[in-house]
Amino acid sequence: MADDPEEGMLSWDESVFRDEHVFEIDYVPETFKHRESQMESLKYALRPAVRGSRPLNAMVRGPPGTGKTTSVQKLFSELAAQSDVATIRVNCQVNATRYAVFSRLFEGVFDYEPPTSSISFKKLFTQIADQLVEDDEVLIVALDDVNYLFYENEASDTLYSLLRAHEEHSGAKIGVIIISSDPDLDVIDALDSRVQSVFRPEEVYFNRYGEGEIADILRERVKRGFHDGVVSTAVLDRVAELTAQSGDLRVGIDLLRRAGLNAEMRASRTVNSQDVEDAFETSKFIHLSRNLKNLSDSEADLVEVIAEHDGDQAGDVYEVFHERTELGYTRYSEIINKLEKLGIIETEYAEIEGRGRSRSLSLEYEPEAVLDRLE
Numbered sequence: 363m364a365d366d367p368e369e370g371m372l373s374w375d376e377s378v379f380r381d382e383h384v385f386e387i388d389y390v391p392e393t394f395k396h397r398e399s400q401m402e403s404l405k406y407a408l409r410p411a412v413r414g415s416r417p418l419n420a421m422v423r424g425p426p427g428t429g430k431t432t433s434v435q436k437l438f439s440e441l442a443a444q445s446d447v448a449t450i451r452v453n454c455q456v457n458a459t460r461y462a463v464f465s466r467l468f469e470g471v472f473d474y475e476p477p478t479s480s481i482s483f484k485k486l487f488t489q490i491a492d493q494l495v496e497d498d499e500v501l502i503v504a505l506d507d508v509n510y511l512f513y514e515n516e517a518s519d520t521l522y523s524l525l526r527a528h529e530e531h532s533g534a535k536i537g538v539i540i541i542s543s544d545p546d547l548d549v550i551d552a553l554d555s556r557v558q559s560v561f562r563p564e565e566v567y568f569n570r571y572g573e574g575e576i577a578d579i580l581r582e583r584v585k586r587g588f589h590d591g592v593v594s595t596a597v598l599d600r601v602a603e604l605t606a607q608s609g610d611l612r613v614g615i616d617l618l619r620r621a622g623l624n625a626e627m628r629a630s631r632t633v634n635s636q637d638v639e640d641a642f643e644t645s646k647f648i649h650l651s652r653n654l655k656n657l658s659d660s661e662a663d664l665v666e667v668i669a670e671h672d673g674d675q676a677g678d679v680y681e682v683f684h685e686r687t688e689l690g691y692t693r694y695s696e697i698i699n700k701l702e703k704l705g706i707i708e709t710e711y712a713e714i715e716g717r718g719r720s721r722s723l724s725l726e727y728e729p730e731a732v733l734d735r736l737e
């Protein structure tokens with residue numbers, strides 16, 4: 363129907379998407395390319411668990427969106443299908459204390475939440491360990507985004523407890539995988555010496571994907587997510603190029619979904635390059651949005667104050683923050699540190715006449731982009 367004026371136009375009940383779900387954040391991809399060597403290293407560390415022994419501990423590092431979480435999810439589901447090994451992944455972004463981590467472990471082992479939040483840590487731990495010993499079960503714990511435990515100064519205690527479980531709790535077998543996405547954090551160095559002496563993990567590094575690898579991975583998503591012919595090779599290549607700027611595959615996945623929605627808005631059957639460029643204006647901030655979403659109220663308050671006083675001296679910013687939140691200087695400094703590690707702000711030291719050495723605070727992004735995303 364080449365001369366049909368409606369050709370290329372999408373009707374109400376049609377969609378460019380075959381399965382939009384493949385672009386959602388919690389989707390675990392069927393095919394997982396370009397991470398073979400990392401998967402092998404992790405398997406090597408975990409293999410003893412299948413034989414009923416304590417596995418080697420592992421430390422997984424690498425920039426955001428490079429498949430660290432997905433690798434562990436894939437291995438955990440393989441283990442669940444093929445062995446009696448128990449596996450629990452704890453998201454430390456939302457469980458940033460030792461107590462919270464062990465509450466999640468309790469929930470994973472017993473399938474219900476700990477009885478009350480006033481139960482002591484020691485009791486919580488004993489119950490978990492006793493159950494493992496009783497069932498003669500090996501447990502593998504993945505502490506995902508473990509860097510958040512470091513930001514809250516909880517990492518050493520948490521790891522120490524987990525690593526010493528077999529000595530303190532009559533042979534409970536627990537292996538630990540820690541996953542960090544903070545490139546500036548030297549995990550081992552940041553641990554107490556008592557933990558360093560018992561923690562000698564296998565190191566598995568997830569490097570950034572190259573542009574060709576990104577295109578290869580996203581091609582698979584396109585095939586599953588869009589109808590045939592919706593995304594051309596040229597459009598896909600452009601998506602890969604934009605994604606490679608940050609190396610975070612999440613940008614590419616979000617970009618594809620938004621570009622698809624933009625095409626639908628034009629009632630078009632195909633995604634064009636303008637749909638991609640428009641989508642990128644939002645998708646490029648996906649990392650920022652994710653970081654902001656997980657901040658506490660006072661942390662978000664400080665980001666807002668800095669956005670309104672971009673580039674000002676730390677002392678002046680503190681005055682405004684204190685007035686707004688009544689929080690003291692110690693907490694203020696802690697939050698500054700965390701925001702800097704998250705890449706939301708940067709601090710710069712300078713000599714200021716009459717004031718000596720002083721620190722200025724500025725956002726790593728345009729203030730409007732940050733304020734828009736703070737809700």
Ligand SMILES: Nc1ncnc2c1ncn2[C@@H]1O[C@H](COP(=O)(O)OP(=O)(O)OP(=O)(O)O)[C@@H](O)[C@H]1O
Pocket residue numbers: 386387389390391393394395396397424425426427428429430431432433507542543568579611612615
């Ligand atoms: N090799 C791959 N094949 C298919 N999809 C992938 C691959 N690597 C990553 N992804 C996808 O990219 C997104 C980010 O991956 P993942 O969450 O595993 O990264 P991460 O390294 O754990 O990130 P972060 O450090 O920010 O938590 C997920 O949606 C995942 O499905």
